[in-house]
Amino acid sequence: xxxxxxxxxxxxxxxxxxxxxxxxxxxxxxxxxxxxxxxxxxxxxxxxxxxxxxxxxxxxxxxxxxxxxxxxxxxxxxxxxxxxxxxxxxxxxxxxxxxxxxxxxxxxxxxxxxxxxxxxxxxxxxxxxxxxxxxxxxxxxxxxxxxxxxxxxxxxxxxxxxxxxxxxxxxxxxxxxxxxxxxxxxxxxxxxxxxxxxxxxxxxxxxxxxxxxxxxxxxxxxxxxxxxxxxxxxxxxxxxxxxxxxxxxxxxxxxxxxxxxxxxxxxxxxxxxxxxxxxxxxxxxxxxxxxxxxxxxxxxxxxxx
Numbered sequence: 001x002x003x004x005x006x007x008x009x010x011x012x013x014x015x016x017x018x019x020x021x022x023x024x025x026x027x028x029x030x031x032x033x034x035x036x037x038x039x040x041x042x043x044x045x046x047x048x049x050x051x052x053x054x055x056x057x058x059x060x061x062x063x064x065x066x067x068x069x070x071x072x073x074x075x076x077x078x079x080x081x082x083x084x085x086x087x088x089x090x091x092x093x094x095x096x097x098x099x100x101x102x103x104x105x106x107x108x109x110x111x112x113x114x115x116x117x118x119x120x121x122x123x124x125x126x127x128x129x130x131x132x133x134x135x136x137x138x139x140x141x142x143x144x145x146x147x148x149x150x151x152x153x154x155x156x157x158x159x160x161x162x163x164x165x166x167x168x169x170x171x172x173x174x175x176x177x178x179x180x181x182x183x184x185x186x187x188x189x190x191x192x193x194x195x196x197x198x199x200x201x202x203x204x205x206x207x208x209x210x211x212x213x214x215x216x217x218x219x220x221x222x223x224x225x226x227x228x229x230x231x232x233x234x235x236x237x238x239x240x241x242x243x244x245x246x247x248x249x250x251x252x253x254x255x256x257x258x259x260x261x262x263x264x265x266x267x268x269x270x271x272x273x274x275x276x277x278x279x280x281x282x283x284x285x286x287x288x289x290x291x292x293x294x295x296x297x298x299x300x301x302x303x304x305x
Contacts, residue, residue, distance in 0.1 A: 054113045054125035056133055059097045059182075067093070067179040068212060069152035070194065074169055074177060075209040077160060081170050084222050084249070087204035087282065089197065092178025095134035096143065096193035103191045104184040109147055135197050140173035142196040147188035155192045174198045175224055203228070205266045205280045215288035217255040223248075223266055223280070230271035237263055244269070261285045 061067055075085035103109060106116040111127040131141050144165045149155035159165035168174075174196040183190045203225040208214055223232065226249050235241045236255060247268065255262045263283045267276035 054130055054133075056094070057098050057101075058094050059101045059180075061093075061097065061181070062183065063181050066152050066181045067097075070156060070179045070181075070192070071177060071210050073152060073156040074194070075206075077156070077169055079209060083170060083172055084175075084224065085206045085209045086174060086177040086196070087206050088210055089135070089176040089178055091134040092131075092176060092195040092197055093180065094178070095131050095180075096178050096195040097180030097182065099130065100145075100180040100182040100191040100193045103145075103147070104182045104186045107186040109145070109188070109191075111143055111145060131195055131197075135178075135195070137199055137201075138197045139200045140171070140196075140198040142168045142171060142174065144168050144194040144196075146192040148190060149192060150190055159194075168194070168196055171196065175202060175204055201278070203268060203278055203280055205264060205282045207264055207282045207284045210282075211284065213285045213287055215286070217257050217286055217289070219253055219255060219264070219284060221251045221253055221264060221282070223251060223268075225249075225268050225278075229268035229277065231273075232266055232268050233276075234264060234266050236265075241267070255284075255286055257286075257289050259287055259289050 071086070071088050078085055099113065102113060106114060106121070108114050108116065108121055113124040113127075113130055114121045115124050116122075127143055128141060131143070132138075135141065144159055146155045146158055146165075149158055156169075159169060175198045176196070178195040178197075180193040180195075181191070203223070205224075206222045207219050208221075225232075225247060229247050231244045232247050233242045233244045234251070234253065236253070239256075253264060255264075261283055262285075263281050265279065265281040267279045269276045
């Protein structure tokens, strides 16, 4: 009787362990903060920049929609928390996408870059050595990884449920974000990553929380630079600049009512300055604007022989 009770207890413990340690729960977070000294160590260029496996490859996106959706979901979380949105940065995209591809190809899960040689993993380079290859000169940088999640919604929910990852997503030091997604015949199939960054001399402008498209020509934008710049002016595409006006973070702007991709450019200057001290821009594609009434359409006859 006692033996049966012990066997039953062991069975319950095994089932509980298999429930807790699911692949979808595999997440890792890491943050750099120069105030803690970690940034000094991570920016040392002697850490394996030329090592095999930590070279820049600029991996093409495997699923553009997945990566973009992660950016949008992150910005929703930040805005809900009273924080500004993040601007997507293609160099941070490459930094983390190259890494997620490496995780799949060498079948491991770590922030540092590893190579699998004869079945054994060997260290290649530090996390922030890798990020610096793509995104140098940062004042703050961070990375979130996850594996086993099959959708953008699931992975962001997983990150937000983990304090370390949530802290990265809601870190006020960051201004830019890169996202990487890769999948393949590795242990957890689906691999995700976010690289975050902030540079003291970069002041992004973000349209509609970094959405790719809109059907409304009236857009909302966020402009970084509060407390640094006194005045700003804006323009769309190659149009005329607006007058210089006092700096404000949140701006509502009217795009030309023509379908296509439009660029909102911003110039910022200090108090009393005659010229701009910095500039930034963002793009968004406007769709769904009806053609003007009376517009001429010409059709050629269909030919067959």
